[in-house]
Amino acid sequence: MMGKGDSPEAQPAALAYRSVMEEYGYEVGKVIGNGSYGTVYEAYYTKQKVMVAIKIISKKKASNDYLNKFLPREIQVMKILRHKYLINFYQAIETTSRVYIILELAQGGDVLEWIQRYGACTEPLAGKWFNQMTLGIAYLHSKGIVHSLTPSLSAAGRDLKLENLLLDKRENVKISDFGFAKMVPSNQNQSVRSSPSHRQVNCFSHLSQTYCGSFAYACPEVLLGLPYNPFLSDTWSMGIILYTLVVARLPFDDTNLKKLLKETQKEATFPPNCTVSQECKNLVLQLLRPALKRATILDILKDPWVLRFQSEQPLHELKLLQAMCQPPSTVNRHQSVEVTT
Template identity: 80%
Template sequence: MGKGDTQEVAQPPTANRFVMEEYGYEVGKSIGNGSYGTVYEAYSRKQKVMVAVKIISKKKASEDYLNRFLPREIQVMKVLRHKYLINFYQAIETTSRVYIILELAQGGDVLEWIQCYGACSEPLAGKWFSQITLGIAYLHSKGIVHRDLKLENLLLDKQENVKISDFGFAKIVPSNHNVRNSPSHQMNCFTHLSKTYCGSFAYACPEILLGLPYNPFLSDTWSMGVILYTLVVARLPFDDTNLKKLLKETRKEVTFPPNLTISQECKNMIFQTLRQAPKRATILDIIKDPWVLKFQPEQATHEIRLLENMCQPPSTANRHQSVEINT
């Protein structure tokens, strides 16, 4: 999150405290500041646990965000319950603000960890990446795409387990967007196309950078490849300071610093995700990859079954490809 007003970060306005106290929350210090508001720690008297409160100012937020993206974020989070996703507890709306109560991850984010400690050991990178894989497999199996995966949106709990956060650009893709005659590499459930260009340039797939209709499921797996590369190398695979240069770099196979010891299996996982869309790994490919399997904390049988069931051929009534226009 970006830096904001120092006074607001120090403590929440009195009006916010009163509203939150009415709902049983004692608001504490700020832990982050975004475009439209601030995130605070709070104590839930009912649940007797610390939580995070995202306070969004309606005056600061755009109408598009308030009317389209925020309702969608809340709608998505209400249906999510997974150990590697930040849990949603409650949303409270007043005339001037929206308060979103979330699970608190007290270990900061993965970007901060990398900035502090440098590249991860491969076992730690494998642990975190396998947790991300399980979380995204759960999302994709429900027909939900994240569309803003990046290190800043990967939070850590006290045990340094990953919690995927920030569903502001997430979207539920209806099941009737499946098509039958898809390329053999990509399964029926991964063929929806979108024209909403979300996320950060450094993590964005080439299709988004080119402004082309893109597959949001495969944009998530591209971002996962950028994340894994950054975990093991401690820098982004592509230079995002110049769009023209960035586009050129994304067309080439990534290279690794010669001074780092990274297994070929790990490199292969990165190569599979940072490919052009027709050959890019889906989440089902990733969750079955031998390198990822080595680090999975538990069997992913449930996630795999959900994904495979989701990818059954649709009825003849739905044999058309759907393109999302600015949604």
């Protein structure tokens, strides 16, 4: 069975990878996504009688940097992640010419497609999806993992955005694409430097200097090229997503980088006909603000609007996140600088 988009010239290669997959019990079906280095296929796993997604990465197309550094890191990160609102990793298979990553299949498309088809979400639906995303991101942050950190300007689009929020057949959110997610070293949580991106001592305080992704979802400090807090970069992206869920358009115009930078310095505005509650608007404004005042994932979990639509209490994530933010018993003054807000 040829996949959508398989040209006659690609047929020998297609037959080769289908043969490899069949050996492992996977019947490869249609193409469901394309990336810089490979293609995502729907497949049937005959041994478990379930549908899965297979990301097939061509070693010829991928850069050495990606194959030797970022792909192993992606697999390492995904192996330790198990959460109902994240796309789960099942298996990685490597041959001389390709790497096959077997993932949970989300059969409902992505949230961007949903909005393009149906328009703005009702507030209860936005509340459901935002809550599910929040629980997934809280789980990541509690493990010291950030989603939107990316390695270089050649790897565009690997950040927290609507296309990376997939939907299962019951329209529950599944966060996907951990190609450039990163584990922040725990010892660096103690290392705090004076920076506009940094807000609290010992809580999400690791600063990064590398970013790439969709500028529409990028926080102002990233657009300015400043060292930034990747945990707070994630929560800015969550603010962009929440605004887009309830308004059906992005809050800032990203067609011109200079204009985008100017707009992100100001408070986001809602259309006059926007009927969402003031509580929802308040949360968006708490997320789309300078890093010194921006809500962390802990703040989001305790927000009144989030609590209104919360179907389950994230007790485990809260416990881990609060432990991360506890001040150490002794603080080395040469390594840490307290910042008050």
